[in-house]
Amino acid sequence: MTNSTQIAIIGGTGPQGKGLALRFAMAGIPVVLGSRDGQKAAQTATELNQLLGPHCPPITGSDNQSATELAGELVILSVPYSAHRATLSDLKPQLTGKVLIDIVVPLAPGNPKAVQMPAEGSATEEAQALLGDDIPVVGALHNVSAVTLNDLTRAINCDILVCGNQLEAKKKVMALISQLDVSTYNAGLAESARCIEAITPILIRLNISKEVPFSHAGIRIAPPSH
Amino acid sequence: MTNSTQIAIIGGTGPQGKGLALRFAMAGIPVVLGSRDGQKAAQTATELNQLLGPHCPPITGSDNQSATELAGELVILSVPYSAHRATLSDLKPQLTGKVLIDIVVPLAPGNPKAVQMPAEGSATEEAQALLGDDIPVVGALHNVSAVTLNDLTRAINCDILVCGNQLEAKKKVMALISQLDVSTYNAGLAESARCIEAITPILIRLNISKEVPFSHAGIRIAPPSH
Numbered sequence: 063m064t065n066s067t068q069i070a071i072i073g074g075t076g077p078q079g080k081g082l083a084l085r086f087a088m089a090g091i092p093v094v095l096g097s098r099d100g101q102k103a104a105q106t107a108t109e110l111n112q113l114l115g116p117h118c119p120p121i122t123g124s125d126n127q128s129a130t131e132l133a134g135e136l137v138i139l140s141v142p143y144s145a146h147r148a149t150l151s152d153l154k155p156q157l158t159g160k161v162l163i164d165i166v167v168p169l170a171p172g173n174p175k176a177v178q179m180p181a182e183g184s185a186t187e188e189a190q191a192l193l194g195d196d197i198p199v200v201g202a203l204h205n206v207s208a209v210t211l212n213d214l215t216r217a218i219n220c221d222i223l224v225c226g227n228q229l230e231a232k233k234k235v236m237a238l239i240s241q242l243d244v245s246t247y248n249a250g251l252a253e254s255a256r257c258i259e260a261i262t263p264i265l266i267r268l269n270i271s272k273e274v275p276f277s278h279a280g281i282r283i284a285p286p287s288h
Numbered sequence: 289m290t291n292s293t294q295i296a297i298i299g300g301t302g303p304q305g306k307g308l309a310l311r312f313a314m315a316g317i318p319v320v321l322g323s324r325d326g327q328k329a330a331q332t333a334t335e336l337n338q339l340l341g342p343h344c345p346p347i348t349g350s351d352n353q354s355a356t357e358l359a360g361e362l363v364i365l366s367v368p369y370s371a372h373r374a375t376l377s378d379l380k381p382q383l384t385g386k387v388l389i390d391i392v393v394p395l396a397p398g399n400p401k402a403v404q405m406p407a408e409g410s411a412t413e414e415a416q417a418l419l420g421d422d423i424p425v426v427g428a429l430h431n432v433s434a435v436t437l438n439d440l441t442r443a444i445n446c447d448i449l450v451c452g453n454q455l456e457a458k459k460k461v462m463a464l465i466s467q468l469d470v471s472t473y474n475a476g477l478a479e480s481a482r483c484i485e486a487i488t489p490i491l492i493r494l495n496i497s498k499e500v501p502f503s504h505a506g507i508r509i510a511p512p513s514h
Binding site for chain 1: 444446501502507509511
């Protein structure tokens with residue numbers, strides 16, 4: 063049954079997808095997880111629901127196509143970059159009339175401290191080119207640590223930079239993400255994803271580095287000092 | 289007279305260069321400003337010294353070639369992107385044995401809310417390619433607002449992401465910049481400049497936007513929340 067406020071998280075059984083599912087459910091937003099294997103998604107949903115209080119809408123799970131169809135409007139894509147193009151091609155029919163939130167970072171194969179951008183410039187631009195202009199793509203949530211998302215004792219230590227070529231779609235995504243108690247910023251057109259996606263490997267580098275006294279760093283927009 | 293701790297700021301009569309000169313002088317570091325017009329640089333230095341207390345080493349000014357020669361080791365390049373290649377070609381002989389700190393952001397002509405990257409990927413990579421591997425290039429200080437730098441009543445609200453292919457040079461630059469009472473982070477190889485330089489137009493966009501309740505935003509690496 064389609065619920066207008068329900069969001070889908072494609073690739074929802076990975077660490078980032080699970081953490082986002084928990085955070086959105088805690089914010090009262092119904093979530094359906096998608097996976098190539100619908101049974102695995104349903105099983106993951108069951109496990110996640112055990113971490114949630116009774117006031118949270120239950121997370122459900124399904125195959126990617128069904129999960130996309132079950133989304134009211136907003137569909138989060140959270141697959142490894144290696145599955146980015148194929149997943150989008152598979153889901154293009156179901157994405158008609160929806161907005162895709164692309165959180166994928168094209169990390170270089172074997173090197174999480176670098177990106178290897180697709181020919182279009184970034185994953186978000188690749189998705190927009192692949193889906194066509196009738197399906198708005200919004201890049202967001204690239205820089206949040208999966209460990210932080212899954213540690214429900216912690217607030218999210220990261221502002222969310224949001225980009226895309228269609229302003230109305232960006233506003234809907236910013237309104238959604240703001241419910242996670244984070245600051246969201248309109249960071250411009252889809253081409254800003256070349257920067258935003260590439261912040262993630264810099265944060266991964268800092269997290270690995272022994273020179274930095276903490277892990278799971280986020281990034282924040284800082285107002286002027288007084 | 290060469291002073292081993294003296295730094296040069298090429299393009300030092302622009303807003304970013306002047307602000308950095310003031311901040312470094314306040315930290316006790318001797319600064320020589322460079323300009324194509326040495327007399328203009330000297331005049332700017334005189335003006336800046338009037339803003340500084342008597343305990344600060346005086347800022348001096350000279351033409352770009354002389355200023356580069358007068359630097360102990362570290363030379364900051366702070367010219368508009370349109371002058372990036374030509375300035376580096378001119379100064380290559382004087383830069384031998386020094387380290388270039390490239391702070392230039394290749395903003396798109398006529399659009400400060402976008403970058404237009406050179407073929408090498410970023411200004412820092414362009415500089416490294418042009419100067420050759422014997423002159424280390426370190427990208428840094430791209431994201432600090434010139435307005436903030438010149439407002440000496442304010443602390444700098446921006447962490448400094450530093451990148452480059454030669455670790456020892458990066459360490460020297462991080463040690464220098466740390467004296468401005470900011471946090472510096474090793475953000476990886478020169479290719480990280482594709483991201484770091486591109487953060488600046490995103491900040492400019494936010495500063496222009498009426499949706500954001502402040503201007504002169506910086507960026508910060510955020511530790512985990514508690």
